[in-house]
Each structure stands twice: as structure tokens, then as C-alpha cells.
Amino acid sequence: MVDLNQNVQYVKTVGPTKVKYLNNLNIYTLGDLLTYFPREYEDRSNIKPIASIQVGEEATIEARVVSEVSINRIRKNMVILKTIVEDNTGRCMLTWFNQTYIKLRIKRGETYRFFGKLTKEVNHFEMHNPVFDEIGKERNTGKIMPIYPTTYGLSQSAIRVAVENALASIKGEIKETLPEYLLKEYNLSGIENSLNEIHFPTSKDKRLEARKRLVFEELLTMQLTLLELKGKNEEHTGISFNKNVKMSDVINSLPFKLTKAQLKVLEEIDNDMEKNKQMNRLLQGDVGSGKTVVAMISAYKAVKSGYQVAIMAPTAILAVQHFEEFKKILEPFEIKIELLLGSTKPKKRKEILADLASGKIDILIGTHALLTENVLFNKLGLVVTDEQHRFGVKQRETIIAKGLNPDVLVMTATPIPRTLALILYGDLDISIIDELPPNRKKIETYAVTKRMEQRVNEFVRKNINEGRQAYVVCPLVEEKEDDEDKNADLKAVKKWTQIYQDEIFPEYKVACIYGKMKQKEKDEVMENFKNGKINILISTTVIEVGVNVPNASIMIVENADRFGLAQLHQLRGRVGRGEYQSYCILKYNSNSGEIGKERMKTMQETNDGFVIAEKDLELRGTGEFFGTRQHGLPEFKIANLFVDMPMLKSVQSVALKIEAEDSGLKLEKNKELRELVNKKLKQSISL
Ligand code: ADP
Ligand code: MG
Numbered sequence: 249m250v251d252l253n254q255n256v257q258y259v260k261t262v263g264p265t266k267v268k269y270l271n272n273l274n275i276y277t278l279g280d281l282l283t284y285f286p287r288e289y290e291d292r293s294n295i296k297p298i299a300s301i302q303v304g305e306e307a308t309i310e311a312r313v314v315s316e317v318s319i320n321r322i323r324k325n326m327v328i329l330k331t332i333v334e335d336n337t338g339r340c341m342l343t344w345f346n347q348t349y350i351k352l353r354i355k356r357g358e359t360y361r362f363f364g365k366l367t368k369e370v371n372h373f374e375m376h377n378p379v380f381d382e383i384g385k386e387r388n389t390g391k392i393m394p395i396y397p398t399t400y401g402l403s404q405s406a407i408r409v410a411v412e413n414a415l416a417s418i419k420g421e422i423k424e425t426l427p428e429y430l431l432k433e434y435n436l437s438g439i440e441n442s443l444n445e446i447h448f449p450t451s452k453d454k455r456l457e458a459r460k461r462l463v464f465e466e467l468l469t470m471q472l473t474l475l476e477l478k479g480k481n482e483e484h485t486g487i488s489f490n491k492n493v494k495m496s497d498v499i500n501s502l503p504f505k506l507t508k509a510q511l512k513v514l515e516e517i518d519n520d521m522e523k524n525k526q527m528n529r530l531l532q533g534d535v536g537s538g539k540t541v542v543a544m545i546s547a548y549k550a551v552k553s554g555y556q557v558a559i560m561a562p563t564a565i566l567a568v569q570h571f572e573e574f575k576k577i578l579e580p581f582e583i584k585i586e587l588l589l590g591s592t593k594p595k596k597r598k599e600i601l602a603d604l605a606s607g608k609i610d611i612l613i614g615t616h617a618l619l620t621e622n623v624l625f626n627k628l629g630l631v632v633t634d635e636q637h638r639f640g641v642k643q644r645e646t647i648i649a650k651g652l653n654p655d656v657l658v659m660t661a662t663p664i665p666r667t668l669a670l671i672l673y674g675d676l677d678i679s680i681i682d683e684l685p686p687n688r689k690k691i692e693t694y695a696v697t698k699r700m701e702q703r704v705n706e707f708v709r710k711n712i713n714e715g716r717q718a719y720v721v722c723p724l725v726e727e728k729e730d731d732e733d734k735n736a737d738l739k740a741v742k743k744w745t746q747i748y749q750d751e752i753f754p755e756y757k758v759a760c761i762y763g764k765m766k767q768k769e770k771d772e773v774m775e776n777f778k779n780g781k782i783n784i785l786i787s788t789t790v791i792e793v794g795v796n797v798p799n800a801s802i803m804i805v806e807n808a809d810r811f812g813l814a815q816l817h818q819l820r821g822r823v824g825r826g827e828y829q830s831y832c833i834l835k836y837n838s839n840s841g842e843i844g845k846e847r848m849k850t851m852q853e854t855n856d857g858f859v860i861a862e863k864d865l866e867l868r869g870t871g872e873f874f875g876t877r878q879h880g881l882p883e884f885k886i887a888n889l890f891v892d893m894p895m896l897k898s899v900q901s902v903a904l905k906i907e908a909e910d911s912g913l914k915l916e917k918n919k920e921l922r923e924l925v926n927k928k929l930k931q932s933i934s935l
Contacts, residue, residue, distance in 0.1 A: 252279030486526030533681030535821025555629025591767030798826025809844030
């Protein structure tokens with residue numbers, strides 16, 4: 249049997265140079281390569297008569313070459329080769345750019361198969377850069393071709409050939425990864441066949457059959473892993489917090505009345521906290537639904553029962569904000585709260601660490617800085633992570649390990665459809681705040697193009713003159729954070745700040761904030777925005793999560809079509825947090841793609857995070873990965889949560905059945921499953 253964990257470098261044609269590029273695609277082992285699934289397929293199997301092909305259609309033709317291949321050098325680096333081919337139904341011109349070897353390969357009078365996209369020129373049809381085969385030696389045509397996501401330095405065909413060789417190397421040598429009885433019961437095809445068919449399908453049906461099996465395996469592995477994690481959690485005895493500490497003491501001191509949903513959620517948390525079992529609860533609530541105050545009240549319960557609390561937020565801006573809000577509400581109860589950031593000065597830091605270890609500090613709020621080894625608690629009883637999708641499993645575990653089975657509350661505004669949440673967060677109990685505080689006005693959203701710029705600016709001016717404030721969010725220059733230009737963010741922000749300050753609103757105070765700014769400067773800017781000294785705040789998406797300035801009523805997003813729906817919804821959630829009518833203005837490019845436009849439409853139509861989440865899943869469609877960071881969803885290699893929802897549901901019941909019969913997967917017949925889960929556990933721990 250082959251070892252799927254062997255380095256991908258040993259696959260024929262790969263070698264040391266290609267390895268580097270494959271690593272960029274997260275392909276390290278033979279197994280990784282075999283499970284690097286095609287993004288889509290190109291059907292080159294049907295040969296079509298030239299006359300029957302629609303303009304714009306990709307098709308394979310079988311045609312005779314009726315002219316010599318001509319070569320024209322039109323510029324220094326540009327050579328064009330042309331020839332004419334025909335079949336019984338029509339003629340077509342073929343054009344290649346810079347591929348002079350074609351001249352040697354294609355002979356007048358011979359017949360070949362060509363595959364390419366048909367275009368219409370003034371008075372003839374044309375194919376650009378078609379791939380071709382000699383008849384009887386088909387490599388590039390006549391079959392369904394996989395299309396892989398590629399990366400710089402790796403061509404489509406390099407990946408294809410590597411996969412081909414990988415498949416050849418496992419022929420008859422790969423161990424089945426699912427138990428025999430499951431394959432039979434659910435009518436699934438074997439692993440070797442499935443891998444072959446998913447990469448190089450012999451027909452569409454065969455491909456779908458292969459996909460079904462691979463999706464089944466991936467989802468089942470996830471479900472069994474979650475069940476196991478959940479089982480482990482339940483074994484833990486935890487702290488039972490003091491029944492005589494009443495959450496209502498804080499609730500009654502608040503300047504507002506809690507919503508029914510907040511009260512219900514607090515009751516669930518209160519119950520969990522009093523039980524001598526470790527709480528593992530996910531608190532979901534749309535942006536602005538008031539999760540922070542729930543965390544505060546839970547923290548109160550823990551502190552007054554004699555324990556310490558850790559609150560971890562993904563950005564310093566958010567941690568600072570929490571720190572201030574917690575102090576406002578909880579200091580009157582003589583609770584000592586401190587803030588620890590990466591930028592905290594050594595002297596202050598030392599002081600905090602000492603007070604934390606001695607138990608003088610009751611609540612420590614901070615960023616990833618809390619994870620550092622020498623942050624030691626005296627008696628950590630409750631861990632709260634805000635915007636949990638920004639943290640990895642590992643980080644959550646690190647902070648939890650600083651206490652002795654502390655209760656855990658993870659909060660997220662990432663709206664995941666409830667059915668999905670129940671399945672995906674199988675290891676957590678779920679509370680949902682499904683109601684916004686009263687008197688919130690619906691945020692009005694407008695998607696506008698360049699044409700509307702003038703009106704938008706006047707509108708902003710009117711609102712600022714009435715005392716409101718505005719955010720402007722600009723996108724990264726590149727989609728990905730590119731190492732090449734570490735300051736790309738900064739440049740973008742600076743550019744927009746200049747435009748807004750000098751050209752559009754010279755009469756107002758415009759300032760900017762971005763991720764890499766010094767903490768002290770960030771604090772200053774946020775402070776001045778909060779107290780109204782800054783009218784317009786230009787920002788990258790660092791303000792995406794959690795920031796709360798109720799007087800800000802306008803959110804402008806530049807190049808909005810470049811953002812995902814979930815992210816736009818988060819950004820919109822920065823306004824509409826106070827009593828004022830708020831607006832979200834999404835500036836987009838009128839020639840942005842269909843998906844971009846569809847997103848704009850969705851944003852205008854609804855404010856409901858859950859509806860938006862469903863739409864987001866739908867628009868991402870088949871084949872595309874979900875960004876884990878944006879969604880808080882696990883990443884899959886082949887499953888697609890939108891398309892495969894029915895499969896997920898049935899797999900869930902399969903998993904429950906297996907778990908009921910063989911908890912721990914110790915039976916011989918489940919040994920393959922045991923292996924899959926072990927592998928998954930190892931991956932999720934090393935995230
Ligand atoms: P999120 O759930 O997005 O984290 P926050 O906790 O930041 O929301 O709350 C948003 C705003 O709503 C804050 O200013 C908070 O003080 C306020 N708020 C929370 N609960 C209520 C309530 N029940 N009534 C009125 N305002 C509330
Ligand atoms: Mg929040």
C-alpha cells in the first residue's frame with residue numbers, strides 16, 4: 249500500500265522547484281495532491297460540427313487544415329500564427345499567439361481535433377489558442393478536463409500532469425478509507441475509483457457519483473469529530489458558580505431595559521454557570537443585538553462567585569472599547585478591570601501580571617496578548633471570546649488552559665443559518681439573540697455608482713452639519729494581503745484620506761485609522777472620533793468588527809463590490825447603533841461582475857444577517873471555498889454547504905447512529921473512521 253503522507257516531491261514530474269509552488273496551494277503530501285480537487289470541468293468530449301457551434305461557446309471540432317500555417321511578427325514580442333480549417337459543415341480560422349512550434353506540428357491536409365472558444369470576427373469565425381490532438385492520440389480533447397485553482401508559477405497542465413502521475417502511483421495500492429459496510433449501505437463508490445473519476449471523469453454521472461462519495465466522507469469525518477469533541481467536553485466537571493449571586497443586580501443598574509432575547513440568553517448562561525459542568529456556549533446575535541452587555545453580566549456572576557474572567561477580542565480597538573464599557577457598568581460594583589494589549593508598556597504589563605496572579609484583578613480584557621505564556625491567572629473561572637471566528641481553535645484552547653475547566657462563552661455576529669450552526673458547532677451549545685434593542689431605525693442602504701458621487705457628498709455634508717459623523721471604509725489594494733507590499737493598506741488609506749480631506753470635505757476634520765498604526769495613535773483617533781472631534785473617519789476593515797460609536801450615522805464603503813456579503817453586513821453594523829436614522833452607502837463600479845451586483849442588491853433589500861448569510865452561501869456557489877475567517881465555518885475540500893445541505897443532514901444522522909453504537913469508534917468495523925477522525929483532530933489542533 250502507498251503511503252499518502254509521503255512528500256509530494258516524489259510524484260513524477262514534480263521535483264524540488266514545483267514543490268515550492270504546490271506548497272503555496274497547501275499541497276505537501278501525495279494525499280494532499282490527490283485531494284486537490286478541480287474547481288470546475290471543461291467538457292471536451294463532444295465533437296461538434298462547426299456550423300452548430302454558438303459564438304462564445306467552447307467546443308471540440310474535428311477539422312481538416314486547408315491552408316499553410318502563416319507566421320506574422322507584428323511586434324517585437326508578438327508572433328501570430330494563423331491557419332484555416334474546415335469540416336463538412338463550415339470553416340473556421342485558428343489563431344495562436346507566440347506559439348511558433350505550432351508551425352511544425354500542424355500540417356496542411358491533415359485532420360486534427362481542436363478545442364477552444366468560438367468567436368465571431370467581421371466575416372469569419374475564429375478560435376484563439378485552441379488546444380489540439382492528432383486523431384487517435386487524444387490527450388487534450390475528447391474527454392472531460394479538470395480545471396484546478398492555480399497559483400503563480402504553476403500552469404493548469406503542470407497540475408494536471410502531476411495529478412495524473414499521482415493517480416498512476418496509487419493504482420491498486422490505495423487503502424480504502426471508509427468502512428466496507430458504509431460503502432454498501434449508502435451505495436458509495438470505492439476510494440480509488442472516486443479519486444480517478446473526480447479528477448478525470450469518464451462521464452458526468454461517474455463524476456457525480458465520485459463526488460457524492462468524497463463529500464460523504466468529508467462531512468462524516470467532520471460530524472464524527474465534532475461528536476467526539478462534544479463528548480469530551482461533557483466529561484469535564486466544571487465550576488458551579490454561586491446561586492446567590494444575582495445577575496439582576498447588574499441588569500437593574502443598566503441605563504436601558506434588556507430585550508427579551510437578551511434575558512432569555514442570560515437565563516441559559518446563568519443555568520449553565522450554576523451547574524457543575526463546564527459551560528461551552530456559543531452566543532450568536534446579529535450586529536448591534538447587544539452581546540457585550542450579556543458578557544458583562546456573565547462576568548459579574550463569575551467575579552462575585554470568587555473567580556476571575558478573561559475577555560479576549562480580536563482587535564485592540566475592540567478590546568479598548570470593551571474595557572471602557574465594562575468599567576462604566578461594573579466598576580460601581582467594586583470590580584477591578586484591566587486591559588492588556590501587545591502594546592502595553594513593560595512596566596504596566598509587569599504590574600498587571602502581578603495583580604492578575606495575586607487575584608487583585610477580577611476581569612482582564614485584551615487581545616491575543618492574553619495568550620502569552622506568562623499571563624497567569626489566580627483563579628480563572630470564565631473565558632469569553634468575542635467575534636470567535638477571528639480566533640483559531642488552538643487559541644481558544646490556550647486561553648481555556650489558563651484556568652481549571654473554566655466556563656466558556658464564545659460570541660459571534662457571523663450570522664450562520666440556524667440549521668447549519670446546529671450541525672457545524674456540534675461541540676457547542678447555542679444561544680441566539682434574535683431581536684434588536686427597540687427604537688433602532690432601519691439602516692437605509694444605497695448602492696451607487698460614480699454618477700451619484702456629487703449627490704452622495706452633499707448628503708453626507710447635510711448629515712455632518714446636523715452633528716452626525718461618517719465612516720469611510722476603503723478596500724485593500726489587493727484582494728489578498730500580499731507580502732510584496734506590506735504598506736498597501738496604508739497607501740490606500742492615505743490616498744482616500746487625502747481625497748476626502750483636500751478635495752471633498754476641506755471644511756471638516758478627516759482622520760484615518762489602519763491596522764499597522766501604533767496603538768497609541770489608534771487610541772487617540774478612536775477617542776477623538778468618539779468625542780466628536782473627528783467628523784469623518786477613513787479606515788480599512790480594522791473597524792469591521794464590534795466598534796461602537798452611536799453618533800456615527802453614515803457608513804460609506806468604497807469599491808463595495810470587492811467585499812463579501814458577510815463583511816459588508818458587518819461594516820453596515822457600525823452605524824444604526826444609536827437613536828439617529830442611519831445610512832449605508834455602497835459605492836460600486838458599474839461594470840463589476842454579476843456577483844458583485846447581486847451582492848449590492850441583497851444589501852439593499854435586507855438588513856437581516858441570517859438572510860444575508862444564506863444569500864452569501866448561495867452566491868459563493870459550487871466549487872468555491874468559504875473563507876474560514878469571514879464565515880467562521882470550517883473549510884472543506886469538496887463539500888459545499890449550500891449545495892450539500894441535504895447530504896449534510898443525512899450524514900448527521902449517520903454519525904449519530906454510529907456514535908450511539910460505538911462511541912469512541914473502538915469496533916474493528918469502524919477502524920477506518922477512527923483513522924479519519926484522528927487525522928482531523930490532528931489538523932484542527934495544529935490550525
Ligand atoms: P454587538 O452585539 O454587535 O456586539 P453591542 O453589544 O456593541 O452589540 O451593542 C450595541 C449597542 O446597543 C451598544 O451601544 C449597547 O450599549 C446598546 N444596547 C445593548 N443592549 C441594549 C438594549 N437592550 N437596549 C438599548 N440599547 C442596548
Ligand atoms: Mg460586539
